[in-house]
Amino acid sequence: MKQFQGKKCAPEKRKEQPSAIKQFFKGFDFGKSEGKDRREIEETEINNDGADDQSEKQDLSVEDGLSHLTSEAESPSGEQRFNQFMEKLGKKPSSKNLDLNNCALNAADITELGKCTFYSKNHFMVCKQKSFSLLTASLLPFLPELEEISLSWNGCAGGTLKALTAQLHHVNLLKVLRLNNCRLTAEDVISLGTGFHLHLLPDILGLILDFLDPAQAKQPDEGEAFEIVSQLEELDLSWNSNIGGKLSLLTKKLQEACKLKCLKITDCNLTAKDGESLAELLNVIPNLEVLDISINKNIGCSMKVIAQDLKNVPGLKELNLHMCGLKQDSLQGLDTALQHLTELRKLDISCNRELGGGFKASTAHLASLKNLEVLDLHQCCVTEEDMTVLSQVIPLLSNLQELNLSSNKNAGFSSDPLLGRLRFLPKLRSVTISNCGLGEESLSSLAEAALHLPELEILDLSWNKCVGGNLKLLLGALKLATEIQVLRLSSCNLVAEDLALLTSLRQDGHLARLQKLDLSYNNNISDEGWAVFCQGLGAFKELSELDVSLRPSSCRDCGPWFGELLAALTQLPALAELAMQRWALSESQRKQMEGFNQDNKRNIRLDC
Numbered sequence: 252m253k254q255f256q257g258k259k260c261a262p263e264k265r266k267e268q269p270s271a272i273k274q275f276f277k278g279f280d281f282g283k284s285e286g287k288d289r290r291e292i293e294e295t296e297i298n299n300d301g302a303d304d305q306s307e308k309q310d311l312s313v314e315d316g317l318s319h320l321t322s323e324a325e326s327p328s329g330e331q332r333f334n335q336f337m338e339k340l341g342k343k344p345s346s347k348n349l350d351l352n353n354c355a356l357n358a359a360d361i362t363e364l365g366k367c368t369f370y371s372k373n374h375f376m377v378c379k380q381k382s383f384s385l386l387t388a389s390l391l392p393f394l395p396e397l398e399e400i401s402l403s404w405n406g407c408a409g410g411t412l413k414a415l416t417a418q419l420h421h422v423n424l425l426k427v428l429r430l431n432n433c434r435l436t437a438e439d440v441i442s443l444g445t446g447f448h449l450h451l452l453p454d455i456l457g458l459i460l461d462f463l464d465p466a467q468a469k470q471p472d473e474g475e476a477f478e479i480v481s482q483l484e485e486l487d488l489s490w491n492s493n494i495g496g497k498l499s500l501l502t503k504k505l506q507e508a509c510k511l512k513c514l515k516i517t518d519c520n521l522t523a524k525d526g527e528s529l530a531e532l533l534n535v536i537p538n539l540e541v542l543d544i545s546i547n548k549n550i551g552c553s554m555k556v557i558a559q560d561l562k563n564v565p566g567l568k569e570l571n572l573h574m575c576g577l578k579q580d581s582l583q584g585l586d587t588a589l590q591h592l593t594e595l596r597k598l599d600i601s602c603n604r605e606l607g608g609g610f611k612a613s614t615a616h617l618a619s620l621k622n623l624e625v626l627d628l629h630q631c632c633v634t635e636e637d638m639t640v641l642s643q644v645i646p647l648l649s650n651l652q653e654l655n656l657s658s659n660k661n662a663g664f665s666s667d668p669l670l671g672r673l674r675f676l677p678k679l680r681s682v683t684i685s686n687c688g689l690g691e692e693s694l695s696s697l698a699e700a701a702l703h704l705p706e707l708e709i710l711d712l713s714w715n716k717c718v719g720g721n722l723k724l725l726l727g728a729l730k731l732a733t734e735i736q737v738l739r740l741s742s743c744n745l746v747a748e749d750l751a752l753l754t755s756l757r758q759d760g761h762l763a764r765l766q767k768l769d770l771s772y773n774n775n776i777s778d779e780g781w782a783v784f785c786q787g788l789g790a791f792k793e794l795s796e797l798d799v800s801l802r803p804s805s806c807r808d809c810g811p812w813f814g815e816l817l818a819a820l821t822q823l824p825a826l827a828e829l830a831m832q833r834w835a836l837s838e839s840q841r842k843q844m845e846g847f848n849q850d851n852k853r854n855i856r857l858d859c
Contacts, residue, residue, distance in 0.1 A: 330393055346396045352429070353404040391418040399427040403487070409434030413442040426482055432490035440497050444504030485513035489543070495520030499528040511536045517571075518546035526553025533560040543571040545599070551576030558584035562591040570595060573627070574602040579609030589616040597625040601655065607632030611640045618647040629657040629683070638662050642669035646676060653681040657711070663688030671696040674703035682707065685739065686714035693717070694724055701728030711739040713769065719744025722752050730761050738765060741798070742772035747780025754787030766793050771800040771830065778810040785815035789822030800832035800858075809834045817843060821851065830858040 334344040340354050391397065400422075402408050402415075412435065419425065433439075488494060494501075498521060505511070514536070521529075521544065529544065530553070542564070544550055550557075554577055561567065570592070577585075577600060589595070598620070600606065610633065626648065633641070633656070645654070646669075654673075656662055662669075662684075670693055673679060682704075684697075694717055701707065710732070712718050718740060729735070740749075750770070756762050768791070770776075781799070788794075801807060813836070820826065836844070844857055 333390055333393060346394055348399040348401075349390065349394060349397055350399070350401050351405065352401040391415075391421040395421060396424060397422040398424055399429075400425065401427075401429040402433055403429045403431035404433075406432070406434045409491075409493075410436045410439065412439035416442045424482055427485040428483060429485075429487040430491070431487055434493070435488065435491040436493055437497050437500070440494055440500045444501040482510060484510055485515075485541075486511060487513070487515040488519060489515050489517035490519070492518070492520040494525075495547075496522050496525060498525035502528045502532040505532060505535060509536055510538055512538050513541040514539060515541070515543040516547070517543050521547035521550045523549060523552040526550045526557055529553075530556045530560040533557070533563045537564060538566065539564040540566055541569040541571075542567060543569070544575060545571045545573035546575075548574060548576040551578060551581055551603070554581035555584040558588040561588040565591055566594050567592050568594055569597040571597070571599045572603070573599050575600075576605075577603035578605045579613070582606050582609040582613040586613040586616050590619060593619065593622065595620050595623055597627075598623060599625070599627040601627045601629045601631060604630065604632045608634050608637065610634075610637035614640050614644045618644045620648060622650055623648050624650055625653040626651060627653075627655045629655045629659065631659060633659040633662055635661055635664055638669060642672060645669060646672040648676065650678060651676050652678050652706075653683075653709075654679065655681075655683040656687060657683050657685040658687070660686065660688045663690060663693055663715075671700055673697070673700040677703060678706060679704050680706050680734075681709035681711075683709065683711040684715070685711045685741075689715040689717050691717050691721060691724075694721055698724045698728050701725065702731060704728075705731065706734055707732045708734050709737040709739075710735060711737070712743060713739045713741035714743070716742075716744045718749075719773070719775065720746050720748065722749040726752065726756075729756055732762075734764060735762060736764050736793075737767040738762075739767075739769040740773070741769045742802075744775055745770065745773040746775055747777050747783065750776060750780050750784040754784055754790070757790040758787055762791070764793055765791055766825070767796040768794060769796075769798045771798040771832075772802045774802055774805055774807075778812055781810070782812035782815055785812050785819050788816070788819035791823065793825055794823055795825045796828045796830075797826065798830040799834070800830045801834060803833070806833050806835055809836055809840060813840055813843075817847060820847060820853075820855065826855055828856045828858070832858060 337344040340351070342350055342354075408415075408430070412430075412433075430443075435443075494516065498516070498519075514532075516529075525547075529550075533539070554572075554575070558581075561570075572585075581603075582600075585600070626645070628641075638659075638661070645651070654676075656669075670684075673682065682697075682701075687693075689697075689712075694712075694715075701710075707728075722740075722745070743749075753762070753768075757765070788797075809831075820829075844855075847853065848855055
């Protein structure tokens, strides 16, 4: 800092440098007392035409001021304030993970965090932060080892991201950046793209270096790269609707051969033009492993273009296209791309209702996905012809662990071949076929195949009326399903006999690991049936969630079995949630439930 210690420069030089500095810091709010002192420092540097004794006083003022700043940089007080602030939010301070996710910061919090202003030779920040991102940016110089930043679900970050991205060069080890639901604006998208760009503006960089140390004021050559967050592997911008139509502002800034592995842009109102920008981006992110563009209904129009460039990310492991407005021709383009995605582990094309009828001509390469573990086709309006083709392809996916065919109502008419052939997928852990219009024959085929699924953990048969009175068909499978943890039988027309079967299975030592049991919307079960069930409920020691709600249009008195239920709760140490919607509890019964929670030091959430 010798240049400030009594040195006198030529008038023209002294006028030029402070002018540039003043321009650089224009717009910052300097606060009151401390801002006043620093303005006096600037005025001391600029107004050098006075008497020699006045000049000496000014130089001493500058020296004292900068000495104070240096002392602050060397002091750990800023880090201590940061730790205290994080602890106040209930967050564990970490030098590698800045987790401010869903903090709902108020004005007092922001004021307190605003006290964390830092000064050093490598960055000169003289501002009193007024926004969430600006405040967060002030923390970055103290966290050079930072690997993760999460600002998700903090709407106040929107419109202020520029302050954060300007400081990203302090965190070259950053791997994860999550900005879900932050109300990002177009300016934020531009700032973010600039933050990822490999080049700093030479005039800004030179200005800072010249101000701090003229010896380091060498201007970078044109094209000289300064890596900023060059290690970034995950970027999540989901739930920011203003990104739609502006994705190119970000993608055009991402440099070639970047290390991005995970890109999530869920529900961002992406347009067909954004789809083209995304396709171009796939050419420069060869390491991509996860791509999630779900809930962008208009991007399906450019799915052909995207599919053509998926070949540039051969290591892709997860592709989520849920509710993207895909059509039959989109499916054809996607199927062609699958031949290049041999590492794919998860494929979700659910809730694309116009895909129905397209599978029969677009599954040539689906069977080649030998590493596929998750296939989600729910609510795709699958036709009988589609099911015939899928029954030939899906059993060839030898590593498949999760299969979801729910809400394909036509599947029930031709599902026998597919459900019966699930026996060839011994690694299946989750089978979800709710609301598929299954018949008794389909249920029998599933029951027989389930005998060969020793790792089954989740079975969802909800909204298939044929299950009612026929649960006994699954008796053998449920006996062998030693790993089953979730059983969903909502709106299955269950009867008292079905509940008795479940309780007897548990009493005989089966279903020992069951954690979630959904029996909701089965209004045909009598009070006697519920009483028998509650009497045996205590045997489900691992149960954490139980739903016995009635249909929305119904309302019944809880009846005498409430006492049996209350007694069973004392034997269910893991139960945390009990749903009893539309069961009318008397005032006495409600007080009994509240008393149970208090007396047993439990906190069972009663939803009724």
